[in-house]
Amino acid sequence: MTSLDHGKFTRVTTLFHSLLALDVFLLFFTGYAIMFNDELWWLVEATGGSSGVVAVHRIAGLGLIALTIFWMTLLLITPGGRDNFGAVLPGTDDIEAAVQDVKFALGYADERHPNARQFAGYKADEVPLLSYVGKGVVWIFAVELTLLMISGLLIWSKTGLVGFFQTKASAMAFVVFHGLLGIIMLMGVMFHIFEHGAHPAFYPVELKAFLPKDITPEYHADEDHETTGIENLELSPTWNWAANLLGLLTVIGIVSVLIGSIFDEGYPIPRELAVGGGPTNLLLTIGINIGILVLFIGLVLSMYGNVMRRRYERQIAEERRQPPTATDGGDAGDD
Amino acid sequence: MSGTSDDRDRDPDRPPDDREGGTPHSDAADQRDREAGTDPSSRSEREPVREMPHKERPRNYTDPDSRLTDRLAVLISALxxxxxxxxxxxxxxSQAIFTEELYRVQPTVEERGIGADWVQGNTDPALDAMIAIIHAADALMGLGILVIVFLHWAAFRRLASQMRQPGETRRSDAVAADGGAEADGERGGDAG
Structure with missing residues (x-):
């Protein structure tokens, strides 16, 4: 299993994260079913057909606005929220962490920088709330979501756009802009799924985002350890092929939606009715479907994380009812 | 594909009689047995019966006059x-013309008339710039995200190599609970 050594998310944050994930996945499934309708024809049908899919997308979009405004308000009115805002600001540590990650990947550094560490182990005290990747995710999400919500609302009611630009084609330009903007987030979320699903110490899913701080087991070191203690964990027998497969699917998915976004665009509005690659381009069709598969894997992992949380909460409740014996996290030998 | 066929059919020109004829034959027989779910123990009883109708020539040649083995014929046909x-x-x-393109209503007039709005809207420099910028952002961010995927992939592989491999014998009988310390770790000497 995993070493859940430094709790990060409060109960509200874990709940928010899961709801945001569900909503964003729904927006991806409906939005890219529309944008890549040639390649994802089955997804159009599965999410309500050519007219229903737009309604589902708009409902999920309103859900996103509600979630985002809720979260921004919470950040502003709670002291913890205001503190966390400071934790999101990037620093020189984060640049060092990114550089050290490159060195670590190439074998020139022995361990990852504290600001990059997902598994903290004995060194949990050194690890900040957010890794450099985590900070990047928060910033990109903030900018992306703002622009997506504004452009989404603009293309919902097209009259404003059409009036401003004095041409109906302007609405189509904003629809395309909205879709192309989401591509960045789509690619980022695929990476996010790989990052937190394929870490060898946490495979198949990193539970930090699902287990609230208050029930996360903690390890308090009495002494300084030279390593994080990762060498004490046993690698899952399936990790090797599963991580490689997920990595491959992620790369294919990212490359495919990126290429698809260039070919499947709708502005300038083409003369042909059949836009872009479409079903005639088999490789792109397969690749974009693989991208959607990666999202489905993410959705399943998100649900699995919540199942694990539920199980763990039940286990803790049972342990509290029973007389105290050696619990998880207790010492095996001496310490 | 060609490597396999070279190995298995070393000399397709050899006359049928020269071949031992055992390997492909029994392979196929095994496969059939597996598919049929037959118990291997019962195979010995069935074997003579199975070979009887084809005793005159090896069964990997469908046509006795041809030099093609069945396997080679399948490979060539597949290719x-x-x-x-x-x-x-x-x-x-790339070559076919799609009817969608043929029947599209084309803009007929440069300035006014059918399609004038299409032309005007499609040539707005501000909208063009907006789309160009977001395409560039997609490409840049996409490449950046790919770099970071590969970075994590490599980092994860290094981290995995630091962990105990599956099936690796425990260095201590005491079971280290999650996050717990081992009693006498060899590598993690600092852990105890």
């Missing part, structure tokens, strides 16, 4: 099938 399919795909992908 031809794939090549023709590839050519058909290439033609359909």
């Amino acid at each position: 031809v099938g794939l090549i023709v399919t590839g050519l058909a795909y290439w033609w359909a992908q």
